[in-house]
Amino acid sequence: MIEVENLRKTFGDTEVLKGISTTFEKGKTNLIIGQSGSGKTVFMKCLLGLLTPTDGTIRYEGKAYSEMAPEVRRDLRQEMGMVFQGSALFDSMTVEGNVMFPLDMFTKKSRAEMQERVDFVLHRVNLVDAHKKYPAEISGGMQKRVAIARAIVMNPKYLFCDEPNSGLDPKTAMLIDNLIQEITEEYNITTVINTHDMNSVMEIGEKIVFLKNGIKEWEGTKKEIFRTDNEAVTNFVYSSELFKKVRQMYLEGKN
Amino acid sequence: MNYLASIGSYAIMIVETFKKPTKWPIMRSLILKEIDELIYGSMGIIIFISFFIGGVVAIQTALNISNPLIPKNLIGFATRQSVILEFAPTFTSIIMAGKVGSYITSSIGTMRVTEQIDALEVMGVNALNYLVFPKIIAMFLYPFVVAIAMYIGILGGWIAGVFGGFSSSADFIEGLQLDFIPFHVVYSFVKSVVFAFIIATIPSFHGFYMKGGALEVGKASTVSFVWTSVVIIVMNYILTQLLLG
Ligand SMILES: Nc1ncnc2c1ncn2[C@@H]1O[C@H](COP(=O)(O)OP(=O)(O)OP(=O)(O)O)[C@@H](O)[C@H]1O
Ligand SMILES: [Mg+2]
Numbered sequence: 190m191i192e193v194e195n196l197r198k199t200f201g202d203t204e205v206l207k208g209i210s211t212t213f214e215k216g217k218t219n220l221i222i223g224q225s226g227s228g229k230t231v232f233m234k235c236l237l238g239l240l241t242p243t244d245g246t247i248r249y250e251g252k253a254y255s256e257m258a259p260e261v262r263r264d265l266r267q268e269m270g271m272v273f274q275g276s277a278l279f280d281s282m283t284v285e286g287n288v289m290f291p292l293d294m295f296t297k298k299s300r301a302e303m304q305e306r307v308d309f310v311l312h313r314v315n316l317v318d319a320h321k322k323y324p325a326e327i328s329g330g331m332q333k334r335v336a337i338a339r340a341i342v343m344n345p346k347y348l349f350c351d352e353p354n355s356g357l358d359p360k361t362a363m364l365i366d367n368l369i370q371e372i373t374e375e376y377n378i379t380t381v382i383n384t385h386d387m388n389s390v391m392e393i394g395e396k397i398v399f400l401k402n403g404i405k406e407w408e409g410t411k412k413e414i415f416r417t418d419n420e421a422v423t424n425f426v427y428s429s430e431l432f433k434k435v436r437q438m439y440l441e442g443k444n
Numbered sequence: 445m446n447y448l449a450s451i452g453s454y455a456i457m458i459v460e461t462f463k464k465p466t467k468w469p470i471m472r473s474l475i476l477k478e479i480d481e482l483i484y485g486s487m488g489i490i491i492f493i494s495f496f497i498g499g500v501v502a503i504q505t506a507l508n509i510s511n512p513l514i515p516k517n518l519i520g521f522a523t524r525q526s527v528i529l530e531f532a533p534t535f536t537s538i539i540m541a542g543k544v545g546s547y548i549t550s551s552i553g554t555m556r557v558t559e560q561i562d563a564l565e566v567m568g569v570n571a572l573n574y575l576v577f578p579k580i581i582a583m584f585l586y587p588f589v590v591a592i593a594m595y596i597g598i599l600g601g602w603i604a605g606v607f608g609g610f611s612s613s614a615d616f617i618e619g620l621q622l623d624f625i626p627f628h629v630v631y632s633f634v635k636s637v638v639f640a641f642i643i644a645t646i647p648s649f650h651g652f653y654m655k656g657g658a659l660e661v662g663k664a665s666t667v668s669f670v671w672t673s674v675v676i677i678v679m680n681y682i683l684t685q686l687l688l689g
């Protein structure tokens with residue numbers, strides 16, 4: 190579980206996060222949604238410690254990140270997996286090399302054991318014939334899947350995904366969403382996902398935090414998001430006619 | 445960015461580079477890769493340039509001797525002095541600042557803008573140690589490059605002098621051996637070690653701390669080349685004053 194209390198982040202004069210408090214639960218897919226530029230990536234980077242918050246506390250299992258000793262942070266980092274918005278694969282390494290990298294770096298496993306684990310996670314993300322290819326030689330969707338494989342190869346306790354399915358076709362996008370949800374349940378991971386994909390919200394939104402202009406405008410579950418009266422949420426979520434209809438039908442069905 | 449702050453963060457970067465070292469088997473392969481890229485990969489251009497510079501120095505010296513009282517062995521002497529003292533260590537380093545420096549800035553800068561450096565940090569890797577340390581170690585072989593540049597430069601001078609009909613081989617070789625001060629070679633190697641460190645670290649600094657996108661990677665490479673050359677030239681002056689002055 191990750192608890193966030195009054196998180197603020199400013200860059201120079203611009204305040205991007207204006208005091209956010211929420212919790213991200215274990216074994217659940219926690220979504221952060223909001224318009225482009227609303228601060229989702231900045232929020233996630235604060236959670237990961239890639240950016241230092243201007244103010245506020247972030248607690249991992251009750252322990253404040255800012256008060257941890259460097260070694261403790263390092264150990265915590267090794268329990269985190271991150272899928273970056275642009276995949277961030279090491280382009281000097283093959284697909285296999287990318288996934289093996291954390292194992293090679295931080296475990297004492299033998300080559301054979303590492304290879305076995307790599308094959309397992311690559312199979313898990315449905316990538317079976319790209320082992321020896323370089324990131325530049327595979328499609329964006331495949332890169333995302335390699336990034337997910339790399340993020341889960343160490344069996345992380347925390348998984349962070351920054352728009353894991355942006356730029357993918359709806360089918361692959363859903364495949365990736367379901368994959369993340371399955372892994373989250375299977376290994377009881379605290380998963381945080383940034384997205385502005387409404388399909389994801391409806392599919393895997395076990396907990397949803399809606400950001401607007403750097404504040405938490407709303408939070409709830411995918412069921413609650415259908416019923417909410419919060420205008421900012423409904424305007425954002427139901428910006429398309431299709432979703433408006435879906436909501437209409439849902440609400441009518443309920444009454 | 446203001447200069448003092450930059451110097452401060454450069455110093456912090458150097459300290460961080462030596463902290464929390466990467467596992468040796470991984471580091472070893474990184475170092476070998478950088479030796480191949482930075483040292484071996486620069487040999488061709490360095491040999492080419494040294495050869496012709498040596499030749500030009502010999503011809504220029506020959507053309508400026510009109511007084512019959514000046515001994516012919518001056519051509520060899522002048523070639524040796526200029527190549528060993530300046531052309532091999534300093535001129536070569538400026539070339540390296542362009543070739544190796546822009547490679548370092550753009551490769552690290554690309555990793556920064558595509559968040560590969562963030563990915564390393566998230567995993568708990570000390571990205572500075574992982575990326576910069578192997579380059580510093582590889583560049584410790586740079587004095588060998590300078591030694592080769594000296595040899596080839598003098599060879600170029602000899603060929604231009606003898607085959608261009610400016611000097612006899614005997615005169616040239618006599619000039620090479622005239623008043624030889626071994627400390628000049630030491631001075632030259634001291635300079636090349638310092639320049640090697642500059643060439644490895646200043647471009648790394650510009651790549652590692654850059655902000656923006658692909659366009660900025662190009663700009664960072666240019667800025668990094670300017671600063672690397674400026675620092676080399678200034679250090680050249682300071683070291684000359686300290687060691688020979
Ligand atoms: N390093 C930085 N320096 C200054 N401003 C920044 C920095 N990083 C982000 N910002 C600003 O913070 C705001 C939020 O950016 P962020 O990347 O978090 O948005 P986002 O919600 O992830 O958007 P998207 O959905 O497009 O990825 C933007 O206005 C951006 O300009
Ligand atoms: Mg973002």
